[in-house]
Amino acid sequence: MTTAPAIDQPGASAGGRAELDPEPTSTTEKVLVAVFTGVPLLALFAAIPMAWGSLVGWVDVALLVVFYTVSAAGITVGFHRHFTxxxxxxxxxxxxxxxxxxTLAIQGPVITWVADHRRHHKYSDKEQDPHSPWRFGTDWKALTKGMLWAHYGWFFDGSxxxxxxFAPDLLADKDVARVDRWFPGLVAVSFLLPALLGxxxxMSWQGALTALFWAGFVxxxxxxxxxxxINSICHTFGKEHFDVRDKSRNxxxxxxPSLGESWHNLHHSDPTCARHGVLKGQIDISARMIWAFEKLGxxxxxxxxNEERLAAKRVR
Incomplete structure (x- = not known):
């Protein structure tokens, strides 16, 4: 398997502009982003009345939990800790x-996701960071605007x-490149598979529709x-247990719900560490999954x- 290239220390560079794709984000791509992030959000407005009206069953709940775990772990264990x-x-x-x-989480193709995140680490909370909440300043108005940008607005940036x-290793990985090209088909699978199973x-059309709603859209x-x-809240609020050069916090x-990703301060202090929740009481479900994969071979x-590295990075 290929390994991730070393990521430079945070900080702006004269070559920052060369690290952007010369092809700007098209209007069509922006519309698709709006559709695949906005339409599922509308489901939340219907979720409470549907649940109140008993339009949710144990099959829906079970499928929601299973598909949430699979797709969220695909991001945390796969896209983030493994590929990035x-x-x-x-x-x-x-x-x-x-x-x-x-890919089933519908956060973009794997290579695009990894490239964005590696760029984020190189310039964390600096000018070239694609989604820093400190982009517009430090007063409350600027930070409010910055959190909205970091949480969602950056998807519509023209660059x-x-x-x-940022991801030459994955472009050269035939398996990953193939999955990257499968993105449109896997988006369909992410919606239709829960409906099929439901x-x-x-053994009902209603079961298919409610499963599509809960295990798909919601x-x-x-x-x-x-x-x-993690982009917005964990770079604005929280605890700093380890020395970092940015605003990452726990x-x-x-x-x-983030499967351990919100122990974000340690992650930015030691980005390649497989476990982010390293202190007592810090639950890291993703790390336990990696542990299980290791035990299974x-x-x-x-x-x-590494205990010595952790001790050296602890905030005194």
């Missing part, structure tokens, strides 16, 4: 499965990150906004926390 930072190596079936699972600059498990919205909260109440070369 090389926190562990995976055998070929797991390598491909993680790329597919992350895009150069994949050739229909088969209940699940995608939840995964989206939990993931985006936010405990996001730990379980599916993952190796896992970069577990």
């Amino acid at each position: 930072h090389g926190s562990f190596k995976a055998n070929r079936p797991l390598h491909i499965a993680l790329a597919v699972a992350g 895009s990150t150069s994949k050739e600059k 229909g088969l498990l209940t 699940r995608i919205t939840l995964v989206h906004h939990v993931t985006w909260s 936010v405990w109440w996001l730990a379980i 599916w993952a190796h070369g896992v970069r577990w926390p």
